[in-house]
Amino acid sequence: MNPTVTSAIFKRDFISYFSNPTGYVFICVFVILSSMATFVPPAFFNNNLANLDQLSTWMPWILLVFIPAITMSSWSEERRQGTDELLLTIPASDFDVVIGKYLSCAAIFTVSLLFSMFSIWIVFSWGLGSPDMGLFLCTYLGYWFLGLAMLSIGMVASFLTKNLTVGFVFGMLLNAPLAAFSIADWFVKDPKYAQMISRWSADAQLADFERGVISLSGVSYFLSLMVVMLYVCMVLIGKRHWGTGDDGDSRWAHYFGRAIALVVIFGGLNVFISNYNSLRADITTERINSLSESTITLLDELRNNDEVDTILVDAYVSPTVPSEYAAHKLNLLGTLQELQSMSGGKIHVSVYQIENFSEQAATAETRFNIVPQPVITSTRGVNSQEEIFMGVAVRHKLDKVVVPFIDKGIPVEYELVRSILTVAQDTRKRVGVVKTDVQLFSSFSMQGATEESQLITELRKQYEVVEVDPEEPIVGDYDVLLAVQPSAMSPQAMDNLVDAVKGGMPVAVFEDPMPMPWAWDVPGTSEDRTMGGPMAMFGGGQTLPKGDIQKLYSLLGLEIDPEQVVLQKYNPYPQYPFPEFFVFIDEGLEAYGTPQPFNLNQPISSGFKQLLTIAPGHLRKDETTKLTYSPLLVTGNLTAEVPFSVVGRMNNIVDMVNQQKLSKESFTVGALIEGEYEDTDDLMGDLAEQAAAEEDEEETPKLDETGKPIEKTPIKAVVITDIDWLFDEFFRIRSQGEQNITNLPDMKFQNVSFVLNVLDYLAGDDRFLDIRKRSRSHRVLTLIEKATYEARKESRETIDEAQTEMEEAIEQAQQKFQGKLDAIRQRNDLSPQEMEVMIRRVEVTENRKLERQISQLRKDFQRTQLQTQRQLDREVRGVQDRYKTYAWILPPILPILLGVLVYFHRRGGEREGVSKTRLRYNQREE
Template sequence: MNPTVLGAIFRRDFVSYFSNPTGYVFICVFVMLSALAAFWPPEFFSNNLANLDQLSGWMPFILLVFIPAISMSIWAEERRQGTDELLLTLPASDLDVVLGKFLAGVAIYTVSLLFSMFSIFLVFSWGLGSPDGGLFIGSYLGYWFVGIAMLSVGMVASFLTSNLTVGFILGMVFNAPLALFGVAELIVKDPATAQVIRQWSALEQFRDFERGVVSISSVVYFLSIAAVMLYVSMVLISKRHWAGGDDGETKGGHYLLRTICLLAIIGAANIFLTNHDARGDMTTEGLNSLSARTIEMVKNLGADDAVPPIRVDAYVSPQAPAEYASQKRDFLATLDELAAASGGKIRVTKHEIENFSEQATLAERAYGIEPRQVITNVRGARKTEEIFLGAAFNCGLDKVVLPFIDRGIPVEYELVRSITTVAQQKRQRIGLLKTAVELNGGFSMQGAIDETQLIRELKKQYDVVEVDPASPITEKYDVLLAVQPSSLGPAEMDHFVAAVKSGQPTAIFEDPFPIPGFWPNVVGTSQPNPPAGGGMMGMFGGGGGPPAPKGDIAQLWNLLGVRLVGDEIVWQDYNPYPSAGDMVESTWVFVDEGNGALEPFSELDPITGGLRQLLLLYPGSLRGDAREGIEFTPLAVTGSNTGTLTHSDIQMAARGGFGLRQRRTGEQYVLAARIAGEAQTVEKLSLDALNEKAADNEDEADADQETAAAPAPSPLNAVIVSDIDCLADPFFAIREMGSSDDMLVQWNFQNVAFVLNVLDSLADDDRFLEVRKRTRQHRILSKIEQATEDFRKKASEKSAEFKDETRDEIAAVRSEFDEEIAKIEARTDLTPVAKRQLVEFTRTRLSRSRDVKIEALEQKRDRQIRQSERDLDARIRGVQDFYKAAAVLLPPIPPILLAFFVFFHRRSAEREGVAKSRLRFGKAPETTPQNT
């Protein structure tokens, strides 16, 4: 390789491109098309994400036009001008010539790309928002790799012709598969074949860069195309030596075989790297990074060769509404990262399916995955759409299905949990203690009762087994879940306490005041069980049988060394959501850093470490007895702006219609605690007492023998939560909804994560404790949000003003009506019968007029509100249209300015040292009388 010749060829081609105005025209067109693709699709503003997703979808097709415009002149122009023979006589190898021209084309494309990058970033920063720098650079790095691959292909096309137009067309034709394979499903009807074709398209290989991930497999893919095409270009140049003739020998078959071998080697390398990839996340927000715990779990999947590969079928809609755009992005990105981290153990197949397609029918039949109806907000109007966003995980004969991943659910947690669960040879078991709380569903006088969301959530990870405490609980479970155990009968309570005493890990949720709307027919700790037969018998006067007796729950508290006053309900004067107003009551007890507690959560305990907020409704309180051998660890603690009330206080307030009788104590109450120690600690005390009593009647040897016969201590392992409402379905529904602009209050409590952490920790399964808390923050169009927020606020104020005015006017009409009736009733010159008749007549006559006026006022109010909404929509569209116009008009300005600078600089250089008389527009010499 001769660097001098290579550099000379590079400079010649590079400078000649920018010496021609046509080059700047192509750059301006490229920059303008890039801006149009980035900012003009309606998804850009509706998704409200500061990224280049729309441009990434269109870039291969833009390059399909722009790259041939660069590559068509690489060799065709040399042939057209007859300078190719002169170029080949230089003291350089064919490799020098090919590399020099290729690098010149790459440099030209790089300059064009830098113009586009600078211009689009300027538009973002100036008027839209701050994009993720790593994501932005990663996307453009991907564009660069796609471009150099297409340039190499276009270079081969240019070597085949001496006509620029033909070179341009051939460049488009040869590059078309790279772009069109990305939409193979539009061409090939078989989904499996389309998936294979799409996998090798430039668009699919670019996906990593689009998400801000630099992967070795994608880089090698594009460089492989460039290497093969450069080799083909060298073969085409060297053809003059071996093409045959009078003295030559044809070597076409030889070079064809060498090219095929090169393709085989590069193809094998790409397949190997696809399964053994190295990746790096460039995003500032870590949008694609997996937690260390997730990577560890995924890599451990391959440690057991007995576990077959895990096949993941992801079903997504081609277009997701704005509210689910980031969730879909995280879903697909996380699947790719999990597959890459598994070393080929996880195989992902993505299906983009329409709602009524054949693939949609197959997804429903095979896995029960159906399109979910979601509510979206399109320019202020609420609409419903049906979208796919689910996955099925298969490993051997076992499978786990996620029908839909709601936007409030951490994607990484859901996916890694499903993968590790389906790969397990045997799932852990949760024993669900049968109490008055029917978490598992069943039947009642009112009909079937569905299983709760908690049970559905647990079944994704555990085998849930119902445990009947009517008989001794001898079987061991990974964790035993007891909800409102105070409802158990005496024998059932004894069996349950014996199970806890035996060392069974147990999660106990006990509530002094369960909310009736969540738990019908479930009473508080100190309240008697409802009558046998339920409420239906009472409706017909039967009243049912006597209430079932309750067991003594005090023996459970004595065993665990805690105190829970059954009729004491905690309240706290703290509301972290001022926008909620009166919706938040003092009996809604929030645990977070703002409630005034020194340590609201135990950061050292894996259950609560990292939690931000917890909400318990009408909870009780826990106190440790400071008993030797038992460790009482508070997990959730209130602030000191607190007090208590009783169950009867709430009932009296409900019957009398007055406020709650709240007693202020200023105490910090423990709402949840972990208990660890020896179950025999309590028994030892009673045994010592018995031994002391027996010493008065028996000799010391008998007492020592009795002590020696005592059973070995069993470890206690329990978590107690003084509320069961945190298990209710509404908390799961709020988690699924996530944050939304339509919600009056953006709730941030983590009740679901807390409950699942309790069960996982007791089951000694710490795999998901940290992953469950991870969230990803996408950059949005913050400046657009700020620009439109004032419009929304003014429109809301105007709508409220219209409603207030209408309310006052309606009140005035009704007041006028009442005054007319009052005047008649105040008359003394009429008999009671005549007065009553006149009142009825007047009421009938005026009520019609009143109703007409009220209806007109309501119609006027509705028209004003609709007009206000139209004005809001028009203003928002105006803001978006303004930035759209700016996004298209501003980007071409830098290359135009550079073109003018180069033009005038060249003109100035050409005029330097030239006599003015020789210039085309120079001044003619003056004539004198002597010259005439």
């Protein structure tokens, strides 16, 4: 390689392009198109994400026009002007010429891309918000690699002809597959083959860069394409050295074979790298693509497990989703890609972006029962319903886990990793759900069918869930028992449960002194257990015997008052008047003197930020127990301890708390109990007394009645003094995330994750404890949000004011009507019959007037509401249109100014050394 020749060719082509104003026209067109593709599509403002997703969709098509405009003159112009012979006779190799030409085209494209990047960043910074700088730069780096590959293809087209127009057309045609492969499903109906084709599209290869990840597979694909095409260019430029006749024909075959061999080599290399693509770097500021350390460790174990075959993951997502789900979709697709890349070929992901009524949608329903789910969306303050796909099926051998819909509140990484590792293991751990009066499983009775609770549905994704009848001795290979309101069991069932815990079975106990009637139809801890069901209709409802819950508490070394509940005067959401029996366990309690609301030393509770308990009880450690007692959840100290019967009768909880003397005590509502149990019931009294009285340094082992040492069994339990957070509504709130369709918007409590952590810990499965608490955040259009928030706030105030005026007017009209009736009743000159007739006459006539007046007031209010909504729409649209205008005006300013400067500089250069008379003569001719 001759650097001097390469540099000379590079400088000549590069300077000639930028010394001509025409070059700046092309740059202006490119910058405007890229800016429009970024900001003009409705999805940009609907998704409310400060990223370049819309530009990434259109960039291959924009480059399909812009790249040929750069490369069409690289060789065609040389041949048209006859300077190609001069260029080929200089003392340089074909490689020097091709590289010089290519580097000049690459430099021109790089400058154009920098113009585009700078202008789009200006529009963002002007008022849209601050995008993730790492994500922004990485996306443009992907565009740069794509441009390098397309430039090499465009140069091949330029070498094929000496006509600029034909060179431009050839450049588009040869580059078209890179863009068109992304829409392979338009012309290939078989989803399998369509996905195979689209895998090699520019859009698919840009996916990592679009998410802020620099991966070896993405870089190698574009560089491989560039190398192959540059080799073809060298073949085309070197054919002048070939002989004619048979010799020339044989060389064509020879070099064609070489090119095919290069394609096969680089193609195989890229297939291998794409399957084993662990060399990747997440350069985003928010680290939105990085897997947690726990996930990476689990993937390493999976990769080294020879017994695990390829795990197949089929993801079905809608091509377009509501703005509330835009970031969630990015997280899902990004996490799937990261899991596949880091698995060493053990995980194969197939993503199907399907429409609701397509053949693929029918396949998803038939094979996996994945169907589009209705979601509530909000557009410009108006709620609407839309059905979308967001389901995943994970298969390995004969096992599979299907998640029909991953809602936006579900941690994506946790859901996917749990499903993958669940099917990868030979057997699942078993959860035994103790049967109590709390209906968790689906059943059918005289009252009708009851559906399976969300808790059981969630547990089935990871465990083998078995319902345990405690009326019989609890024996079996259970990794953990779940007992919800065990006080509502018979004495025999309670004894069997206590025996199971004595025998070493881990147990999670949820016991509530005051279950909420809207959640559970079960008695509190100290309330009578009555027979319901059909017998209640015929005078039944007699009291049933209850087991003694104190036996279980004594075994676990706990002291719990079954009649007391905890109230707390703390509300992290002051805009919502939650009653004081809504007891929040919140990290904000640290400001009120609670050092650790969550036990940071226990993996069950560390890392949590907020839980909600409803009228919970509280527990204390029995000081005589030898078991280890670890509080997990602790309230603040603005609390009151009151009988649950008082809470049930109070109409105003706020007044009650204000009248109570708030204690300075923090109550424990959840604790972990661990240790060893020694069965001393059958010990010989004398031996026990002698062992206790001995003062030897070494402890004398306790003996049973046969004289053998007593075997100790492990005790492992978690006790929570509330069952209301197992209610299905908590699962729905969790799945819908911060923006949910309930009356509790922006709720961030993590009750479901905590319950699952409890069961995982007790079952000895600590793989997901950290992953379950992990979340990711994307940059949004903050200033747009602020502007639209102010507009919506004013709109809401106007509507509230109009509603208040309407209600006051209706109240005044009703008072006026009532006043007329009272005036008649106060008259003494009318007989009772006359008064009744007059009252009825007034009621008929005045009622009609009142109804018309109320109807008109409501119509006026609806008209005001509609006008306000239209005004809100105009203001929101105005904000968006303003930034769309910026996208038109700001980007081309810089290249236009440079083009004008170059034009006048060139004109000035042309006039240097020319006499004034000649200039005047030329002006007269012009």
